[in-house]
Amino acid sequence: MFPNLIHPVVKKLPLSFYNRADVVQIAKELIGKVVVTHIDNVITSGRIVETEAYVALVDKASHSYNGKRTARNEHMYAAPGTSYVYICYGMHQMLNVITNKEGIPDAILIRAVEPIEGMDAMLARTGKPKPDNTITRGPGNVGKALGISKTHSGLLLLDDVLSIYEDGQSRIPDELIGSSKRIGIDSAGDDALLPYRFYLKGNPFVSGRPVK
DNA sequence: CCGGGGATTATCT
């Protein structure tokens, strides 16, 4: 209800954060920011520890590759700072952040967060008996724990239902952020190799098999 | 620790 009372030291990311042309850079800068949802009268939040960038029009892994536009991906073409939520494998709710400018479908997938507030609600939503490192690990689990569904697509992230806050601390140093090719897009040809995935090194909520 | 395969259904061809 009053997120600013719960996050007294921080503020929402401004439009000027989303309203930039380099979606890969923005994906990297989102590491350490805080996603907050106010859904079903409960506030849940988590620190973003893993993202992936999807570049408008030219990226074979993007839903909007080559300008493709359908009912599902319509919100990719919305204003920067808009959410894009879609259903994957018939059951997973995947949260994306739209950047750049209206009509240019740059998107960033939120792949993992570290829980901050609302663990009781996250446990109830996921059916887990107690907190563990998988509760918000991977994009499907992020959507489930934070209560996000397709109905939350097309929302402005500067509003209060679904929003992203600065972390109130100094920016995460580059040396703590790892990068790699994106996960689960092997059918995207050459673009499957692009280093558009970013993650907080050593964080246990980052998805994928641990790297030796 | 690692890889394989099934679950489950909205979406697109």
Add this chain to the structure above:
DNA sequence: GATAATCCCCGGC
């Protein structure tokens, strides 16, 4: 009718 920006479990080593 086929596919999918995933997840979880299981078996093998």
